Amino acid sequence: MPKQLTLTPEQLQATILEDAVESTIITGLKAYGYWVDHSSAKSFKPGENGKGYGATKGISDLFVSHPAYPIAAWAHVEVKRPVGGRLSKAQGLRFRDGRMYCVQSWEEALWAIAHFEAEVCLWKGPATREWRRIGSPVPAEGRCLPRG
Structure with a gap:
């Protein structure tokens, strides 16, 4: 009989890729009536010079x-894998300036959008209601937004 492979919850989390997290977030938010635009590398063709993807360094994955929402109000959301995902230097600058949220799960994305709605839009939308319904805890300080 083959040996059964067992993973701890932490080991299982380490196998989740950013694309899977991003896909879940996009699908979920669209189901609640949100518009979601993305800047992920797979959506770009090489620039005119054949180098790079044509995206500005540090730009977040999702808008x-x-x-x-008020006209021209877009939450900037950077998605990272649950284990090992790190912000680039350019992303880190935007994050520290409070210009984007950084999330590693559907629950954190709901919290980020709920926070954006409360702080910027002065509105409690579908993400706010869903985040409260599932009873997800507030992310640790410095997790989705910079400390302070």
Whole structure:
């Protein structure tokens, strides 16, 4: 009989890739009526000079809005894998300046959008209601937004 492979929850988390987290977030937010634009590398063709993807360094993965948001209001959300995901230097600057959220799960994305709605839009939308419904805890300070 073959040996059964068992993984701890931590080891299982380490196998989750950023694309899977991003896909879950996009699908979930769209189901709640949000507009989600993404800047991930797979959506770009090489620039005119054949180098790079044409995206600005440090730009976040997702831009999230809702028809009820004020005009031109978009939450900037950077998605990282649950284990081992790190911000680039350019992303770190935007994160530390409070210009984007950094999330590693669907629950953190809900919290980030709920925070954006409360702070910027002065509105409690579908993400706010879903985050409260599932009872997910507030992310640790410095986790999705910089400390302070």
